[in-house]
Amino acid sequence: MRFVSQIFQPVVSIPKGATIKNIEITCKSQKLLVECGLVRPTSAGLFTILPLARRAISKLENIIHTCLEEVGAQRLSLPCLTSARLWEKSGRLDDVGPELIKVEDRHGKKYLLAPTHEEAIADLFADISPLSYKQLPFLLYQIGNKYRDEHRPKHGLLRAREFSMMDAYSAHATHTCASRAYDTVTEAYRKIFSTLHLPVHRVQAPSGDMGGSLSHEWQLPAQVGEDSLAVCPSCSHAALSTDSSTCQQCGRETKEVNSIEVGHTFVLGSRYSEPLQANYIAADGATASVHMACYGIGITRLLSASIECLSSEKALRWPLAIAPYSALVIGPKEGSKEWLGHGFDRVQAIARQLEQHGFRDDVIVDDRHALTIGKRLVMADRMGYPYIIVCGRGALESPPRYELHRAGGEAPLLLTVGELLHTLRQDRENREIDVEYSETRVGE
Amino acid sequence: MRFVSQIFQPVVSIPKGATIKNIEITCKSQKLLVECGLVRPTSAGLFTILPLARRAISKLENIIHTCLEEVGAQRLSLPCLTSARLWEKSGRLDDVGPELIKVEDRHGKKYLLAPTHEEAIADLFADISPLSYKQLPFLLYQIGNKYRDEHRPKHGLLRAREFSMMDAYSAHATHTCASRAYDTVTEAYRKIFSTLHLPVHRVQAPSGDMGGSLSHEWQLPAQVGEDSLAVCPSCSHAALSTDSSTCQQCGRETKEVNSIEVGHTFVLGSRYSEPLQANYIAADGATASVHMACYGIGITRLLSASIECLSSEKALRWPLAIAPYSALVIGPKEGSKEWLGHGFDRVQAIARQLEQHGFRDDVIVDDRHALTIGKRLVMADRMGYPYIIVCGRGALESPPRYELHRAGGEAPLLLTVGELLHTLRQDRENREIDVEYSETRVGE
Numbered sequence: 001m002r003f004v005s006q007i008f009q010p011v012v013s014i015p016k017g018a019t020i021k022n023i024e025i026t027c028k029s030q031k032l033l034v035e036c037g038l039v040r041p042t043s044a045g046l047f048t049i050l051p052l053a054r055r056a057i058s059k060l061e062n063i064i065h066t067c068l069e070e071v072g073a074q075r076l077s078l079p080c081l082t083s084a085r086l087w088e089k090s091g092r093l094d095d096v097g098p099e100l101i102k103v104e105d106r107h108g109k110k111y112l113l114a115p116t117h118e119e120a121i122a123d124l125f126a127d128i129s130p131l132s133y134k135q136l137p138f139l140l141y142q143i144g145n146k147y148r149d150e151h152r153p154k155h156g157l158l159r160a161r162e163f164s165m166m167d168a169y170s171a172h173a174t175h176t177c178a179s180r181a182y183d184t185v186t187e188a189y190r191k192i193f194s195t196l197h198l199p200v201h202r203v204q205a206p207s208g209d210m211g212g213s214l215s216h217e218w219q220l221p222a223q224v225g226e227d228s229l230a231v232c233p234s235c236s237h238a239a240l241s242t243d244s245s246t247c248q249q250c251g252r253e254t255k256e257v258n259s260i261e262v263g264h265t266f267v268l269g270s271r272y273s274e275p276l277q278a279n280y281i282a283a284d285g286a287t288a289s290v291h292m293a294c295y296g297i298g299i300t301r302l303l304s305a306s307i308e309c310l311s312s313e314k315a316l317r318w319p320l321a322i323a324p325y326s327a328l329v330i331g332p333k334e335g336s337k338e339w340l341g342h343g344f345d346r347v348q349a350i351a352r353q354l355e356q357h358g359f360r361d362d363v364i365v366d367d368r369h370a371l372t373i374g375k376r377l378v379m380a381d382r383m384g385y386p387y388i389i390v391c392g393r394g395a396l397e398s399p400p401r402y403e404l405h406r407a408g409g410e411a412p413l414l415l416t417v418g419e420l421l422h423t424l425r426q427d428r429e430n431r432e433i434d435v436e437y438s439e440t441r442v443g444e
Numbered sequence: 445m446r447f448v449s450q451i452f453q454p455v456v457s458i459p460k461g462a463t464i465k466n467i468e469i470t471c472k473s474q475k476l477l478v479e480c481g482l483v484r485p486t487s488a489g490l491f492t493i494l495p496l497a498r499r500a501i502s503k504l505e506n507i508i509h510t511c512l513e514e515v516g517a518q519r520l521s522l523p524c525l526t527s528a529r530l531w532e533k534s535g536r537l538d539d540v541g542p543e544l545i546k547v548e549d550r551h552g553k554k555y556l557l558a559p560t561h562e563e564a565i566a567d568l569f570a571d572i573s574p575l576s577y578k579q580l581p582f583l584l585y586q587i588g589n590k591y592r593d594e595h596r597p598k599h600g601l602l603r604a605r606e607f608s609m610m611d612a613y614s615a616h617a618t619h620t621c622a623s624r625a626y627d628t629v630t631e632a633y634r635k636i637f638s639t640l641h642l643p644v645h646r647v648q649a650p651s652g653d654m655g656g657s658l659s660h661e662w663q664l665p666a667q668v669g670e671d672s673l674a675v676c677p678s679c680s681h682a683a684l685s686t687d688s689s690t691c692q693q694c695g696r697e698t699k700e701v702n703s704i705e706v707g708h709t710f711v712l713g714s715r716y717s718e719p720l721q722a723n724y725i726a727a728d729g730a731t732a733s734v735h736m737a738c739y740g741i742g743i744t745r746l747l748s749a750s751i752e753c754l755s756s757e758k759a760l761r762w763p764l765a766i767a768p769y770s771a772l773v774i775g776p777k778e779g780s781k782e783w784l785g786h787g788f789d790r791v792q793a794i795a796r797q798l799e800q801h802g803f804r805d806d807v808i809v810d811d812r813h814a815l816t817i818g819k820r821l822v823m824a825d826r827m828g829y830p831y832i833i834v835c836g837r838g839a840l841e842s843p844p845r846y847e848l849h850r851a852g853g854e855a856p857l858l859l860t861v862g863e864l865l866h867t868l869r870q871d872r873e874n875r876e877i878d879v880e881y882s883e884t885r886v887g888e
Contacts (some may be wrong), residue, residue, distance in 0.1 A: 006516065007518065008518050008520070008582050008584055010572035012572070040568065040571065040572070042522075042523055042526075042527065042564070042567070042568075043527055043553070046523040046525055047523060048520060048521065048522050048523065048568055049520055049521040051518035051519060051520050051584070054518075054519045054520050054521055055519070057521075058519070072450065074451065074452050074495035074498075075495060075498045075499070075502070076452070076492060076493055076494050076495050076498050077492065077498055077501075077608075078486075078492050079486055079490040079491060079492065079606050080524070080589060080606060081490055081591075081605070081606055082486075083486065098550045101547060101549065102547075103545055103546075103547055103557070105545070105593055105605075106542045106593050106595065109487070113547070113557075120486070123486070124484065124486075124492055127484065128454035128456070128484070138452050140452055140495070144589070145524060145588070145589065149549055151550065161525070161549075162523050162524060162525055164521075
């Protein structure tokens with residue numbers, strides 16, 4: 001069980017117009033994450049992820065991990081330092097230009113801090129060749145840091161220079177097989193975003209620098225987003241904005257919304273396998289380039305985008321599945337009648353009950369007894385804990401009753417322990433049903 | 445459930461004296477990890493961690509995570525890119541010299557790829573100052589990549605240029621408090637190493653470049669190790685080798701063994717907090733430097749060191765707790781009498797039973813039916829799966845019986861399902877008792 005007083009959470013207040021490390025505050029997720037002591041910039045586009053945000057990221061990584069492993073993906077780790085030679089071969093060394101962070105080792109050998117790993121993975125396939133068609137397909141993914149020397153990093157974690165991504169790569173003998181994997185990973189993406197209850201739209205996209213024959217962006221509507229979507233209020237179809245405001249699918253008028261790209265998927269074909277000689281031997285003995293597809297989700301970006309999407313200017317809100325702690329327990333103020341009546345033992349007992357009933361390793365106790373319940377409730381609301389349980393005056397009744405506050409602002413409920421545990425179980429189950437349902441209709 | 449045929453595991457054979465990517469094979473962990481398709485060098489000192497090794501690392505990370513969180517540590521993530529200015533302030537920019545990988549961004553600002561984060565964490569404390577003595581102590585850790593431009597990277601993952609580490613830092617108001625945290629983390633280290641059943645010695649060490657008042661190295665004996673220990677066969681006391689061969693503790697003669705440094709712990713005092721101005725305000729209102737301690741475990745190094753320590757030249761052996769899969773199930777050869785008798789269904793049923801009885805998400809099935817059981821057993825032994833279950837001729841008996849092979853070479857047992865599950869449970873429980881016991885006596 002953790003206690004709020006022990007958490008490393010440097011809460012600060014940034015006056016309007018002030019900067020932090022010379023960085024302007026330009027959006028609410030950036031402001032809330034810094035002010036609530038969850039993230040701390042070290043310089044432009046570089047961030048320390050503090051413990052509570054780190055917990056949220058671990059939860060997010062677990063969801064991504066589970067959904068990808070379910071469809072057969074295998075995790076690996078490629079080095080962040082990629083040989084510049086591989087990017088010369090693919091032709092991207094010059095194309096990407098100043099956004100690449102280049103490194104030279106003590107012997108003068110050139111590397112780059114990889115913004116993405118298509119070259120590295122194609123080189124791995126080439127390195128272990130000859131691959132037989134019988135060994136294919138593979139679906140491999142990693143979770144780790146990526147680097148992009150943005151000219152103007154901004155919006156905090158939304159546009160950083162060092163950021164965490166899940167990137168996946170698949171290798172196939174045929175285009176048909178690559179398309180099938182693309183559809184499978186697409187379903188895994190839908191499950192990831194619906195687990196988070198985020199209205200992420202999949203939209204067809206130009207392949208750009210990346211190359212290949214087909215690509216989709218995964219976009220989360222948010223006012224601060226730098227992309228623009230045309231969403232049809234009638235059929236939910238979404239597309240990247242064009243001059244036309246007519247829905248391609250049903251012909252009605254679309255509505256324009258700003259959005260944040262949180263993922264991308266590409267069918268690459270032989271864009272990288274050919275220059276890097278990632279070949280396989282087909283059934284007939286002929287040698288051909290491996291067909292590839294690749295898939296990315298920005299983990300630190302998705303975290304901040306979800307906060308951007310769900311929070312108010314004043315208070316953080318998280319997808320339930322990734323809140324740093326799902327439940328916070330607040331006890332009475334030291335010296336109050338309630339404190340003298342049941343003190344701190346009752347608070348810990350309630351927290352233990354929650355731990356045993358669905359909140360294992362997921363409960364935190366606000367043990368700052370010197371503060372009033374009201375003051376701590378205000379701070380808890382700002383932090384966005386999904387369930388806040390107050391052990392106050394009602395705990396003196398027989399049977400004792402506890403207040404349950406749910407993020408979102410409904411009136412609190414006064415419940416016995418049994419009712420509390422029952423209500424929490426039901427609430428979480430309802431949200432899961434929601435997920436099942438929404439999986440059929442995360443907008444596209 | 446996973447199948448061997450689907451795993452991305454490029455098995456290769458490296459002839460004696462041959463190199464891979466111009467890198468010499470100089471030790472058995474390096475050779476076995478590459479040959480068994482677990483790790484693949486991309487250039488000198490840089491490695492792709494392939495899926496089975498990645499699983500082992502995730503298990504290792506979980507053990508470290510659990511043992512540290514138990515003593516109150518909180519995970520965070522500091523950026524890998526540290527501003528060179530911070531290392532100027534501490535004076536280490538020149539001291540460490542050519543091993544530092546330096547990076548310049550598009551605006552000419554200087555960074556380094558951090559080999560360690562004392563400066564970064566001290567800067568974080570300084571950044572959120574004024575800290576009150578009431579907020580202290582903190583114990584923070586991270587798990588991630590570190591960089592060191594070794595002049596001659598060698599022995600595979602044992603001396604890499606990009607490697608994964610757990611590094612922890614604590615901040616205190618007094619030296620006494622720092623010492624107490626040091627002892628607590630020391631106990632967590634003992635638990636980590638005893639969970640792995642590794643005979644890791646804690647030895648007092650000079651503080652070197654790092655500075656501070658007290659430090660210990662955590663050393664795992666292995667022939668290929670570059671350090672040298674004097675271990676007392678009588679009282680188990682170990683120390684870094686000196687000219688004397690007399691045990692400092694009991695006066696008997698010591699034995700010299702090579703060893704690998706897998707961890708390090710330091711009491712730093714104000715070595716970094718002073719130059720970086722990480723201050724706190726004491727109870728009497730005075731400002732003073734924070735007392736710090738730091739702690740590291742090389743994760744990729746510990747993985748390879750444990751393999752170096754446990755394996756033979758011919759076959760991998762893992763600490764039970766971090767084997768990529770704890771159990772492998774082998775079915776009959778296609779077309780054999782056993783295949784016709786119970787086919788592949790029985791194999792999957794046994795694997796499912798194991799999944800349900802203590803091996804959740806930890807069973808792999810060798811589905812390469814075209815190969816004989818004997819051939820697959822040889823390969824499984826080389827991979828070092830702790831428990832190998834063969835579903836062969838005995839499975840035709842009534843009741844069906846299965847062979848249980850345990851890594852280590854005892855004669856296989858022929859067991860019914862009930863006996864099999866019982867034996868496995870007992871075997872694992874015995875090993876856990878072992879851990880409890882050995883915790884009292886991991887050599888020092």
